[in-house]
Amino acid sequence: MQTVSVTVSVMTLTSISIDRWYAICHPLKFKSTTSRARTAIIIIWIVGLASDIPELLVLEAIEKTKRFSSIYLTQCEALWSQESETIYQIAKTIVLYILPLLLMSVAYYQIVRVLWKSDNIPGHTETVQMFNANAYNGFNRTATMGCTSTMAQIKARRKAAKMLVAVVVMFALCFFPVHLMNLLR
Template identity: 30%
Template sequence: MCKTFLTVQIMCVSASVFTLIAIAVDRYYAVVHPTSSGVTMAGLRYILVGVWVAAAGTSVPEGLVLTSTTYQGVYTSDGQVMTTCDEVWPGPYYHAGYALSLFATSYLIPLSVVAVLYVRISRRLWYRPNPGASRNRAPAVNSNELYVSYNSRSDTVTTHIPTAAQSQSVHLQRKLQVIRMLLIVVVVFALSWLPLHILTVVSFFANLTNDTVIIMYHYVFPSIHCIAFANCGINPIIYGYYNNNLRKGLYQLFRKSS
């Protein structure tokens, strides 16, 4: 149990981070290279296997050094012999090296890759011409942009077609909405995981007192772990908030279920 719990925890955290990279790569090809064949089912299987193999690789060192230690003569508050799960490293440099490598592979590199891909996606969306637009004619009007008004006095229904300027404004708002969503995803990821990695690295190199260590491991670390793990649940909320089709689908699903 000692080896399993923390090892699986690191593996699952790394898998969620690597999945964000896979999603960013898929969106990059869908927007920047739309004519490509895309990801096939076989390719999807390779991606999933690659994500979990890479995640398992980041957790292997932790599983090798975790050891259950029993302290004879030391008892817990309920009278049982105290047993702890300790990391027994060959030397301090191994521990520091693993902490820095985990910081790089689970935070710095994924954040850099996702940020670069989303910047390129945003640039492509911003400079992409509106559908149906050309030099000599106004952009084509999307049927979703039409709206209907009802006059109760004359009992008539009127369909309003937006002008070219209004249509341009709608497309611009949609571009800004997607770019804003991508920016928020990157910022939330960076802010959610940064405190955990900073305190993890600092705890290895700083000369902390016993009282400080107790406070960190009993109060600070549980709080920042919750903040980091909450990132996995916040992303679907962000996607749903900025995706009108997803909101409509969920609304219809709840209406049918009720």
């Protein structure tokens, strides 16, 4: 079940990044529906469960000590060859680490570009200019509040962009040692 939970976690993070990319970079084409989310969840769990089948077939519980008969000193070991184990671990590293990391990196890079490069919120500048044109004595409280609101939204966007970068960095840092140890072992 460890492989299942890791696979589901990684695929969920990847799915969220693709969903966010689609919503932010292509907002007019994006349609978030309950059935779409349900389908994604079902696919993620099916793939997660299927990813555990090879280990389910080849792992066997073996006692690690001859002195004591204890379930606490039992370990699962693969019954297949070392070459098959190496190929499996390389494939697992590619599918559960490298590909998701690449997908998330590309998606979040494009999202960060969209969030960071835009200095205004679409349609918001026109509204502020309209209020300024109608203002008496060149000052309009609503227009000033609009500019403040725009700046707050830009700051919030940039903060969100930094958080997306942090998600990818944390994913890379946290999962790297696990995959490295599996490959070295």
